Amino acid sequence: MLAELLLHPVLVLLVLTNLKLLGSSQPGSCIRATRWQGCLLGLLPFLAHSEDLTWRLAAAGLGTLALKGFVLPSLLSRALRDADTTREVETPAGYIWPLLAAMGAWGLAFWLGEQLPLAHAPSNLLVPAAFFAILSGLFLIAGQKPAVSQVLGFLVLENGVFTFGIGAVPETPVVVELGVLLDLFVAVLVMGIARFHIHGESGRREPDPWPGLKD
């Protein structure tokens, strides 16, 4: 009962962390928001499936908490510190447009939630919250130039996928494990930032992924 009561606020907080990411210009603050998001995701299996919690789901929740709440944000913070990128994030889209886009994305996410009903949904906010995270992640990847913002966008996108997977199809074999495997991409991307900085091949201090390749 308590778990059901807490599930709604956790999903609302997930949405708010995405809004924070879309509106914030400080990389450190963005990483803190993803840290919070990771912790909230770690709670999700316990709250959404409190009555039929299995060891597999509990392990997935704890693994997510450790990986998305602590390990990946710490690696990102370290990469950021090494790259000495503490100044504001360069946002070609400005600051008003991301928030306006967020409003549109929220409407779209709710519409998708209505079109794709869950039969035994732990919360009717689950699908909109998952799709809002996915749309926010896509916006961060496409709309933000610095590499660190794109990695954050990818992390948010996969958090959205994980929210949906853990909430909707936890009993399907290998589904939960697949969500965790997606973190490998984030790890490789973070290593990419670190390696790029260490090698300093282009002479730029801040990883700026694609200034040159075009027709």
Added chain:
Amino acid sequence: MKELSLIIVPLVGAMLAAAWPGNRTRPWLLPLVGLIHAALSCWLLAAPPAAPLGAWLAFDALTRAVLPAVSLLFLVCALYGVSYLRVRGERSNRVFVTALLAVLGLLSAGHQARHLGLLWIATEAVTLAAVPLLHFNGTPRAFEATWKYLLIGGTGIALSLLGSFCLGYASLHGGGVGDLTFTALIAQGRGLSRPWVLAAWVLLLVGYGTKMGLAPMHTWKPDAYGEAPGIVGAILAGGVTTVAFTAILRVRAVVSAAGEAAMADRTLLALGLFSMLVAALMLLGTRDFKRMLAYSSVEHMGILTIGAALGAAGFWAAMFHVWANSLTKGALFMSAGNLRRAAGGRTTDEVCGMALLTPRSAAIFVTGMFAVTACPPFGPFFSELRVVRAAFETGHGAAATMFLTCLLFAFFGLTRLVFAIVDGRPRRTARTAGHHFPETMGLVLPPLALLGCSLWLGLWTPGVLRDAWTAAASQFFPVK
């Protein structure tokens, strides 16, 4: 056991390569493993095993129709790789050889995967294993290309995972148990929840379409192919994209069983035509001959997708085109790699007169260009002719007209660029670099062999391949 060996042998080879001490001898593991893999897949092509219904991995009719092409392409690329890595002797090839062998093993797993989750894992692993291959040159441009490949490819992978979840939920919502094997999903058929199947189709098409390089999700391709060594471009264009294509075909079969075949075919046709149009327009504008090959790959992925949307005859033609495109594109990538190294540049501003500097590679490149633009009597001509015929037979005359128009524009774009770099007098910088580039048999014979295979495929398509393509078409379009 032979089916599993297709996965295990390359992965064991990869581990061996990682532990192998000699930088000069390590590349020989590539043709050794490639030869075993090719022999196994040809054996399975000739004597296909029974595919158990509920198995997560099996050498079924689709795998039989496609995987031997990847195997053959890898073997020839491996032979080229020995000479290529000798030319690049200044770098350690440990990671390169290991990653290339791992890619072969994972591609074999991806082609044989009959479980949505396993297919996703194999695709993700292939994407990650290809990262060191793309970054082999170690330049800032190579890093940029690798970054873009990872980020866009990763986004596609994430969306395909979401699509897999949606298909799993379509099964649960429809009263199933959430079994993600394709056999179980197809058996559930119209019992699958319609809105969730539609959502899954869109997400899986976008996700695996990104891996395949269909427009508008193709943006990683020109950079990745442009910056990667030629051998890597050949494997990506002929192997990695093929596994994504077969993934789309398997998902399409589920969507079709759910009663949405017409919608799936419409989206495939639209996406295929759009890819061809984008590729043709980009080919008219690009000045970089390695990026040109990437746009040509986008075009051919469009052709495959169109074929898949045109019923059994189109599907058969698409299977034919997988072979024709893989072999011809392999020859083009390897000869382009030779030209790139000899010229020290890649755009028409930097490169010309390659017919004088590297006559053999230039000749292969020009012949390959004619082959890939569907000039007879090479394989692509006959496979594309069958696609056009299937389009007219199924009442898609407008699509066939647009298809032919795009082919014509692509032909103009490719000939313009290829003759610009082959004709004329070499630039001074190219002359200096060219003298240091030995056009050895090891660098010339493999692309020539692939071109020969493309010709052989066009003129004397073996009966065993025809049977394999027919069996695959029957698996996806059973005769009622």
